[in-house]
Each structure stands twice: as C-alpha cells, then as structure tokens.
Amino acid sequence: MAKDPVRVLVxxxxxxxxxxxxxxxxxxxxLGPDQPVILxxxxxxxxxxxxxxxxxELIDAAFPLLKGAVATTDVVEACKGVNIAIMVGGFPRKEGMERKDVMSKNVSIYKSQASALEEYAAKDVKVLVVANPANTNALILKEFAPSIPEKNITCLTRLDHNRALGQISERLDVPVSKVKNVIIWGNHSSTQYPDVSHAVVETEHGEQPVAKLVADDAWLHGEFISVVQQRGAAIIKARKLSSALSxxxxxxxxxxxxxLGTPKGTWVSMGVYSDGSYDVPPGLIYSYPVTCExxxxxxxxGLSVDEFSRGKxxxxxxxxxxxKAMAYSCFSS
Known part of the structure; x- marks a missing residue:
C-alpha cells in the first residue's frame, strides 16, 4: 500500500x-525512501x-517521491494542510543593526506565519524553526499559535550537535557514526554548551567514554567548545556565505x-519547550538531550551535571x- 503524501512547508x-x-x-x-511528499x-x-x-528544478529532477510542489508568496496558501513546517525564512542581522531591531523584524515575520499555521495547517503539525535567533523565534511562534501543542514547536540545534560529533570524530580519527550522545545545551548561539561528559565512542572493546579517549580536559573544556560555538562564523569567513548544506x-x-524515532541507546539535541528539567527556567525554548519515539x-x-557544566x-x-524579554517587548511595538 502506497502511503499518503505528507505536506512539508519550507x-x-x-x-x-x-x-x-x-x-x-x-x-x-x-521522511524515508517510501514516503511521498508534497512540498x-x-x-x-x-x-x-x-x-x-x-x-x-524540482520538476526537472523527476523525484519519484515528489507528488506536488507549491511555490508561493502567500502565507495562507503556503500553510494550507501542512503536516511539517520548516521555518527557514527570517530577517538576518545586517551590519550596524542592533539585536533589538532584528528581533522586532522577526517578531512581525513569525507573528504572521504563526497565525497562518494556527488557522490553516494540520492540527498536529510539527514545526521546526531554523532562522536565527532560532530558540526565540520558536517561542514567538508558540505565543501566536496557541492551539499548536507546545511539544510540536521546536528549534534546530541538531546542526551544533552534528558539529560536535564531527569534531570528536576528527580528534579521535574514528568514523562519526561511532560517536554518540554528545549534548548541546541551551541557545543556538555562541553561549550554547557542547557537552561530551556523557558521550561515548563504539570501539571493538565496547563503548568507551569520549573524555577518557580524548584524555585532554583542557581541549574538551576550551578549544572544542569554542570551535563548535563559533563554527558558523568560521564557515562564513571561509565560504563568504553561511552554512547552508550542513x-x-x-x-x-x-x-x-x-x-521515525531515535536509534535505541542514542539521544540527540533539540531545542524544545522547557518544563524546568535540569533547573532550566520553564517557558524557554532550550536545547536538551532528547529521545524520540x-x-x-x-x-x-537523570544525567549528572558537574559544576563546570552547571555554570554553562x-x-x-x-x-x-x-x-525572551526583548522579544516580548516588541509584541506591542
């Protein structure tokens, strides 16, 4: 039996x-090799x-799974019946702009898109916010789409998670598929905390802690963290464009x-609505280690958090x- 197409908004x-x-x-x-989509x-x-x-180009590529493509500048048409929404569009910070100006522009963008999703998307729509500031844009979207369950609104910190996996893989000269359970805590910004204190590498002798294999706390607490935090800026410097492919x-x-679910025994990092876990203030979109099923x-x-990690x-x-305070101050302006 062929599956019904899933409508995906980008x-x-x-x-x-x-x-x-x-x-x-x-x-x-x-969504997998047997799931038709309408973009x-x-x-x-x-x-x-x-x-x-x-x-x-999508038509020319003749993708067998692509059952339709809607290209529009009308937010209502774009949101009609969508099951998954990937919010890549946003207002980028330009030279000389204050953070408040950028926030104000994004509040107006996310307010209108949230209202359209609220009214026209599938009731169980899953939303992923990519555009920066991703965590706070997701929070704005949640505020203006109150009927979308809070568990259905997330932001992207998987890029940082994958960057952390990549750095450990390079450092230990092991395939990236053998490294698992790094964590990105917090904001998708330069304050995020890439944490390897629970990460492991699958070796021929079983799972070994990353910290033990690296055996260099100064690197793990210093350069590793700053490389992951600053990777986006480093790519802009090298490519003269932001990291689009990754x-x-x-x-x-x-x-x-x-x-589709996370592999057994593995967690990933997602920016999700905080319930107060790990003493993080509730009501923020905060990156945590999560499993999906x-x-x-x-x-x-139940993961242990040492003093160094707690500070981060x-x-x-x-x-x-x-x-959040800055975004809310833009709501009425």
Missing part, C-alpha cells in the same frame, strides 16, 4: 538553505522569480528522528531569558 525556500533542503526532502532523506515553498515577493526557478542536512536529521520527543532525565547551562539560559 519558508525562505529560495534562499541558500532552502535550495539545499528541498531536494533532500524530495529524495526521501527526511509547499514560501518566500517573499522579491524572491518570486528565484522561487519559481527552484520549482522548475544546516539543511541537520534539519532533515531533526525531523527524521522526531518522526512514535513521533514524540522526551527529555533525557545557567549562562546560556540567562541569555535566553534576556532574548
């Missing part, structure tokens, strides 16, 4: 990340020609694991509290 679809992401979805990278692609009016070009790939990973995520409980968890939570 906002900012004509941009760099969107251009990398839509063929991955159409090829089955995100809904939204962008702003100045990008309409480019958006139509993306649609032409962001698109990690967005697929995030949705795939959320919908039957389309639901659960925060991994608090610092990134403080930044999110500040961002």
């Amino acid at each position: 906002t900012g679809a004509a941009g760099q990340i969107g251009y990398a992401l839509v063929p991955m979805i159409a090829r089955g990278t995100m 809904h692609m939204l962008d702003i009016p100045p990008a309409v020609e480019s958006l139509n070009g993306v649609k032409m 962001a698109a790939s990690s967005a697929c990973d995030h949705i795939r694991d959320w919908v 039957n389309g639901e995520w659960s925060i991994v409980q 968890l608090v610092a990134t939570a403080d930044e999110l509290v500040e961002e």
